[in-house]
Amino acid sequence: DGGITQSPKYLFRKEGQNVTLSCEQNLNHDAMYWYRQDPGQGLRLIYYSQIVNDFQKGDIAEGYSVSREKKESFPLTVTSAQKNPTAFYLCASSTTGDGYTFGSGTRLTVV
Amino acid sequence: ELKVEQNPLFLSMQEGKNYTIYCNYSTTSDRLYWYRQDPGKSLESLFVLLSNGAVKQEGRLMASLDTKARLSTLHITAAVHDLSATYFCAGRGGGSNYKLTFGKGTLLTVNP
Numbered sequence: 001d002g003g004i005t006q007s008p009k010y011l012f013r014k015e016g017q018n019v020t021l022s023c024e025q026n027l028n029h030d031a032m033y034w035y036r037q038d039p040g041q042g043l044r045l046i047y048y049s050q051i052v053n054d055f056q057k058g059d060i061a062e063g064y065s066v067s068r069e070k071k072e073s074f075p076l077t078v079t080s081a082q083k084n085p086t087a088f089y090l091c092a093s094s095t096t097g098d099g100y101t102f103g104s105g106t107r108l109t110v111v
Numbered sequence: 112e113l114k115v116e117q118n119p120l121f122l123s124m125q126e127g128k129n130y131t132i133y134c135n136y137s138t139t140s141d142r143l144y145w146y147r148q149d150p151g152k153s154l155e156s157l158f159v160l161l162s163n164g165a166v167k168q169e170g171r172l173m174a175s176l177d178t179k180a181r182l183s184t185l186h187i188t189a190a191v192h193d194l195s196a197t198y199f200c201a202g203r204g205g206g207s208n209y210k211l212t213f214g215k216g217t218l219l220t221v222n223p
Contacts, residue, residue: 031209040120042199042213043154050209058210090153094209100144102154 002027006091006103012111013078013085021076021106023091030096032074036060037088046089049074078108086110113138113204117214124190124221132198132217134183140202143183144211145174148197157185157198190221 004025013019023032031050035043045058049068063082068074074093078085091103114137124130134143142161146154158167160176160183167174171194173186183200197218201211 033210035213040215042115042117042215043201043211045210045212048210088151092211096209100156100211104153105151107151 004091004093004101004103006089006106008106009104011106011108013108014111016080018077018079019108021078021089021091021108023074023076023103024072025074025093025101026072027093027095027099027101028071029093029099029101030071031094032068033092033094034058034064034066034074034076035090035092037090043090046076113140113202113212115200115202115212115214117200117217120215120217122217122219124187124219126191126221126223127189129189130187132185132187132200132219134185134200134214136181136183136202136212138181138204139178140181140204142203143176144201144203145172145183145185146199146201148199148216154199187219190219192221192223195219195221 007022033048034046037043044060046064047066049055052071055066055068065077086109089106094100116135118133145157148154158174163178165176171188176183197216199213199216201213
């Protein structure tokens, strides 16, 4: 079955560490997105990519980095510059039409 | 820049009652989405509204779109406990930009 897979489901980060969240899709979607969700907040866009080897900052890109070397993959790195990274992270992909698909999410906690 | 505002943010309902969630957006959005989220889970797509006057219904939920008023509504009819969840609306900016902008969500609790 086609879908979008995020891993790991839970991730713990120590102060000063970089961590990478994985997002893989086999839907042949061109566009991929990373959103952050905090309690009581909507989803806020971190980065998005509409084609391979190209990506744009979203509304809250500071402290995060991404790459898009393959169409299927859009990993997100949470760097030590992100001072408050504890949140639920959702990856999504879409066609140029309406086909938005969301992953099951990664919950990141600072310990 | 598209902005999306939902209200109310919290909604406590009794089973059997009707209520409406409102979603206002600031600039042209070429389509409007409604999603449901259960605690700790991902988003489940409910409706995509494409044009002015669009109305879609699924079970006890009905969504509508008024592009002139820049308003979408999600109407809940005869609520049941299983509808308890957080509901989000999201707009898409249009043109070649496919990113979604979300409202803050409405936490719906349906009490027996």
